[in-house]
Amino acid sequence: MQTLSNSDPKPPKERKERKGNADMRRRQILDATLRSIILSGLAKTTLATVAAEADLSQGVAIFYFKSKNGLLSEALRELYQNYEDNWEAALANAPNNPAAKLRAIIEADFDAEICNNDTLAVWFAFWGEQKFTPQYSKITNQYDQKRANAIEDICIQLLPSDPEKAKLASDWIDSVTDGYWQKLHLFPQSYSREMALRRTFLLVQFLFTDHAQAFEL
Amino acid sequence: MQTLSNSDPKPPKERKERKGNADMRRRQILDATLRSIILSGLAKTTLATVAAEADLSQGVAIFYFKSKNGLLSEALRELYQNYEDNWEAALANAPNNPAAKLRAIIEADFDAEICNNDTLAVWFAFWGEQKFTPQYSKITNQYDQKRANAIEDICIQLLPSDPEKAKLASDWIDSVTDGYWQKLHLFPQSYSREMALRRTFLLVQFLFTDHAQAFEL
DNA sequence: GTCTATACGGTGATAGAC
DNA sequence: GTCTATCACCGTATAGAC
Numbered sequence: 001m002q003t004l005s006n007s008d009p010k011p012p013k014e015r016k017e018r019k020g021n022a023d024m025r026r027r028q029i030l031d032a033t034l035r036s037i038i039l040s041g042l043a044k045t046t047l048a049t050v051a052a053e054a055d056l057s058q059g060v061a062i063f064y065f066k067s068k069n070g071l072l073s074e075a076l077r078e079l080y081q082n083y084e085d086n087w088e089a090a091l092a093n094a095p096n097n098p099a100a101k102l103r104a105i106i107e108a109d110f111d112a113e114i115c116n117n118d119t120l121a122v123w124f125a126f127w128g129e130q131k132f133t134p135q136y137s138k139i140t141n142q143y144d145q146k147r148a149n150a151i152e153d154i155c156i157q158l159l160p161s162d163p164e165k166a167k168l169a170s171d172w173i174d175s176v177t178d179g180y181w182q183k184l185h186l187f188p189q190s191y192s193r194e195m196a197l198r199r200t201f202l203l204v205q206f207l208f209t210d211h212a213q214a215f216e217l
Numbered sequence: 218m219q220t221l222s223n224s225d226p227k228p229p230k231e232r233k234e235r236k237g238n239a240d241m242r243r244r245q246i247l248d249a250t251l252r253s254i255i256l257s258g259l260a261k262t263t264l265a266t267v268a269a270e271a272d273l274s275q276g277v278a279i280f281y282f283k284s285k286n287g288l289l290s291e292a293l294r295e296l297y298q299n300y301e302d303n304w305e306a307a308l309a310n311a312p313n314n315p316a317a318k319l320r321a322i323i324e325a326d327f328d329a330e331i332c333n334n335d336t337l338a339v340w341f342a343f344w345g346e347q348k349f350t351p352q353y354s355k356i357t358n359q360y361d362q363k364r365a366n367a368i369e370d371i372c373i374q375l376l377p378s379d380p381e382k383a384k385l386a387s388d389w390i391d392s393v394t395d396g397y398w399q400k401l402h403l404f405p406q407s408y409s410r411e412m413a414l415r416r417t418f419l420l421v422q423f424l425f426t427d428h429a430q431a432f433e434l
Numbered sequence: 435g436t437c438t439a440t441a442c443g444g445t446g447a448t449a450g451a452c
Numbered sequence: 453g454t455c456t457a458t459c460a461c462c463g464t465a466t467a468g469a470c
Binding site for chain 2: 040041042043044117121124125126127128129130131132133140141144168171172174175176177178179180182183185186187199202203206207
């Protein structure tokens with residue numbers, strides 16, 4: 001039972017940007033959903049486990065998300081949004097040259113906040129049901145396109161003399177990082193984030209020999 | 218209702234290798250399980266859907282596999298076994314030189330029988346629950362080790378002068394193919410088996426320039 | 435908005451006839 | 453070995469009080 005600060009005499013309702021109760025509750029329930037998936041897996045995540053994790057009743061989850069499916073879809077969207085915020089911030093903070101940008105976006109992918117056993121399990125749980133849940137599919141497509149384009153743009157800047165090879169290299173890098181995510185998920189005792197990052201950098205150095213020094217550790 | 222050939226007057230029980238009724242039933246139910254996952258997804262696969270797919274009662278599934286979890290674990294094992302049989306056969310049939318072997322094992326990975334939307338969805342369904350189902354984990358580890366070693370051995374033969382680089386290359390190839398599987402599963406409209414195979418070969422040509430001609434299409 | 439209570443339909447597993 | 457019948461339980465979603 002968490003304390004709701006109803007003590008404020010008059011919340012400024014007129015302010016549009018002011019996050020209302022609804023937005024706060026939605027986020028509270030979405031976070032509880034992701035925690036429940038981390039704790040119990042997607043298959044054993046029920047409205048009951050979510051409600052317990054959020055310290056709320058089941059009824060309120062349905063009230064805000066209409067159905068369990070609606071809730072899970074929004075949880076997946078939140079997961080992607082967190083992921084996107086992370087790599088976009090990394091790009092924004094990186095020095096303004098393509099090699100540094102590429103390095104930043106790869107590092108972001110293996111960031112401890114983004115790429116850990118718990119979160120990877122959540123990704124794979126959703127991906128495992130994607131074919132049978134059209135809503136998941138829509139969200140996945142929407143978010144992934146953006147990042148693939150970003151990587152490709154950077155690679156073309158990195159190798160302006162051969163855009164075709166740059167596109168190929170960007171696809172290899174994207175795929176190899178996906179592959180390492182999979183290995184980190186399936187074989188957590190054989191792979192580590194550090195190892196995956198190091199090996200990805202070695203591949204990048206191999207692909208962009210002119211910029212190898214930008215990917216030293 | 219499939220016809221059981223009970224008409225044989227006396228089945229030769231003494232022959233050990235003769236598959237008994239039990240083995241036949243087990244396989245029948247396991248195949249029905251995989252079909253059910255393909256059709257309905259793992260989340261909606263129940264003893265009822267499996268029994269319907271097998272044209273048997275639920276009782277018999279429990280009789281042979283003790284529990285739903287036991288059934289699903291064995292289904293995953295069958296999936297891995299099919300996969301392993303495929304790449305091992307490809308290796309056995311390939312010309313006896315490392316480049317041809319590597320080519321064969323990669324081609325096997327993108328074979329239409331192995332790598333199609335339906336089967337990929339089954340793989341990802343199991344992987345999505347792996348962290349919460351220790352039995353899956355055991356099976357995954359057991360089977361994957363073998364294949365990773367096979368690829369590494371071949372790569373070392375391909376580049377005997379630099380075993381460290383060969384190991385790295387084998388890891389990249391393994392990861393990039395995993396990554397393409399993921400893309401094929403998540404974005405079936407943007408990626409095709411042919412595209413994935415072609416791009417994997419291009420990477421291999423890039424990694425083993427001395428054997429590039431062995432990976433032309 | 436939030437809760438509790440409940441309807442209603444499955445779900446895995448068992449029992450016992452054949 | 454295989455089936456049907458059945459049990460105890462749990463799941464989502466709704467209804468209605470507050």
